[in-house]
Amino acid sequence: MATQLIKGNSAVIIGALYAGCDCYFGYPITPASEILHEASQTFPKLGRKFVQAESEEAAINMVYGAASAGHRVMTASSGPGMSLKQEGISYLAGAELPSVIVDIMRAGPGLGNIGPEQGDYAQVVKGGGHGNYHNIVLAPNSVQEMCDHTIKAFELASKYRNPVVVLADGVLGQMIEPLHFPDEAITPVIDESWAVCGTKETKENLVSSIFLDFDKLEDFNYQLQEKYETIKENETVHEEYMTEDASIVLVAYGISSRICHSAVEVARREGFKVGLFRPITLFPFPEKELKGIADSYDCTFIAVEMSNGQMMEDVKLAIECSRPVELVNRLGGNLITLDQVMEKIREVASREA
Amino acid sequence: MAEKIIGKPAAIYDEFSRKGGAAPTATHYCPGCGHGIIHKLIGEAMDDLGIQDRSVMISPVGCAVFAYYYFDCGNLQVAHGRAPAVGTGMSRAQDNAVVISYQGDGDLASIGLNETMQAANRGEKMAVFFVNNTVFGMTGGQMAPTTLIGEKTVTCPDGRDPRFAGYPLHMCEILDNLKAPVFIERVSISDISHIRKARKAIRRALEVQRDGKGYAFVEVLSTCPTNLKQNAQQSTDFVNNMMEKEFPLQNFRDRFDEAEPLWRDESDFSKSAIDKLYSLEDNASPEAVPDKDFRIALVKIAGFGGQGVLSMGLTLARAGCRDQRYTSWYPSYGPEQRGGTSNCSVVISGESIGSPVVYESDVLIALNQPSLEKFAGDVKKGGVILYDATISGVEVPKNVRSIAVPAMQIAKDAGSVKAANTVMLGVMMELGDTGLPEKVFREAIEDTFASKPKLIPMNLTILEAAAKWARENIK
């Protein structure tokens, strides 16, 4: 099957085009800008709609407007821009609007720098804006998945009428790998049961997140929680590599999971029983699956992340602290190295021996 | 007061069922509030112009947050100040929709000023109705950008003092500096004679939308008797005497007749159109094949921006793809490159690649001194460094071969100094450290210059000249 060498950020737009995304709204920020560039170069050629918004706040609200019309629509950004979008994302969740947001994480806090990091985990996975809502969060780890997960994001957004975030980082955004182009292109169908399109058929519809009445808003909130439960049941995805007999289980997502994959191979060659557990959906987090491992094997977990233990907390929660959980991390734009992971593996192994 | 002169438009619901409560035909607005009158005028114009079905009303955050209780058309309720952005999204997505943004002075001129200006400046197809009552009504009477000098509000209890709070914002005048808007007018609804004029302006703004002609803005001087603590007469007088003085009523612009309708293209969702955009038919490599015996090659390429460092890495990656190897390329990006140097990592492997970032390389190619100094220490035992012969050289780690290649010279002799990167590729091809056969280097050059085919023969010549140099000069 044929491939082309494609940059991760461009792969996002390729996915979006084949997924039937009709509108792109964005604002430049390194290391996510090539998503905007690619959209500007492709969307208009296909009659699709592209606007360089005046800010990330404007962009996410343009998403709100186009999503209200039932169209497939997206935006992308990075750290500071994601922070600005949070109010809008809360409104999207509250109004139950299908929408796709791509976060190419960079190092923070504040202006930080443009190097890769995974420090937006808590903001994106736990909610980020105000209120009791969740994004569905997908974590690709290759250029291929940047494309495929974007397609999946549109599918999930429509299915659950919920914002979906593709959570990647500067490395995944900037790197180039061969991409196998999608085998089908989707022609989206507008759901007139709720969308507001400026047509007779949709005239009675209202897109809103207001519930003046406390009890009604409470009911709505519980409904949202039920939706999230359904999503947990149906959409949790993870990958395991050599966990069957592992006494050390690395837990990592995104670019960190690739480094851990290499670490598992090196460690196995050195005779350590190491495996990798890779969450692919971060919300829903593969809790049961991780707990299953903790229950079955006497193992130590090592959370490997480019953040300050944000994901590690979810690992501990998932396994109910039934096993030790260690942390290997880098911050500030630095990548985790194979050596760093190996050092920790050797340390944990020697302690256990 | 003046409400009687307006009948009940069809575009306003008979009963406000979304509001609920005991009085389904009463609005939620205070007695004497201007919002109700403005709603009716808009509803009436929607009727007259036959645009009710096409209309999408955007309710702001402010006392009109529940505008959707009243308008019998598609309705959106949105975040504070963001209505013009939401309207932009709606208008772009639904070309035929008549987008109406209804906003107060806090919403439009304070928190949403940027969105207001930018949507106007883009000439978005929307009618913006700006209800200026000089105060934040909904939140209990705080100062607004349009509060008059000396006017008392909760947050300027002694009256607005320009030394601390600046001056009233004149939105029509500000927007009138922009090229794109088609229609701009300021009106008042203080009494019957004013309402007649307001009706015309509102209608015009919606006519612009009916015909898809662009952006229209109507500022309506309105009343908030509750927060300004006025009775009916006082609030009429306040608008007529005080507000009008600061905000003169006038038409600023009416380009309805000249403006051309703007209808946007239909979206193409076909696979063939996207495939074509990416030239999938004639520009693709075969998929990688796992090969445990292939030794992974970690290559670092560094030099000045403009020396073709990144594109050289890509050509090498293309060669890897051509040989059906797993391949990745990762650049330095952003300010890292500002200082003038840039670098990239290329990994070529027989199995799926872990980190695409090369810390310790098998091959380092350095096209300038700083790069050689920076990365020479990271070359692995048994690795090789190729650097341009004009560089004075640095100390290299033990068990690392370092080769000074007259890359610039060879390139110059062959006709292009810029092609020093191709020389390095040719030397790499000859040395074989990447494990890739010669053939794929030539193919990769052809791929790289596919869009500038004239450059292919020269680069192939340089590739061969470099290989020849390597055969003759490297033991």
Ligand SMILES: Cc1ncc(C[n+]2csc(CCOP(=O)(O)OP(=O)(O)O)c2C)c(N)n1
């Ligand atoms: C982000 C945000 N900040 C503040 C508020 C609180 N708030 C609600 S309405 C409003 C001002 C409304 O004033 P205006 O736009 O003039 O409308 P009016 O009520 O006068 O018609 C404010 C500050 C909010 N809802 N959201």
Ligand code: SF4
């Ligand atoms: S507070 Fe003022 S603006 Fe709000 S409804 Fe009452 S009178 Fe109208």
Ligand SMILES: [Mg+2]
């Ligand atoms: Mg106001």
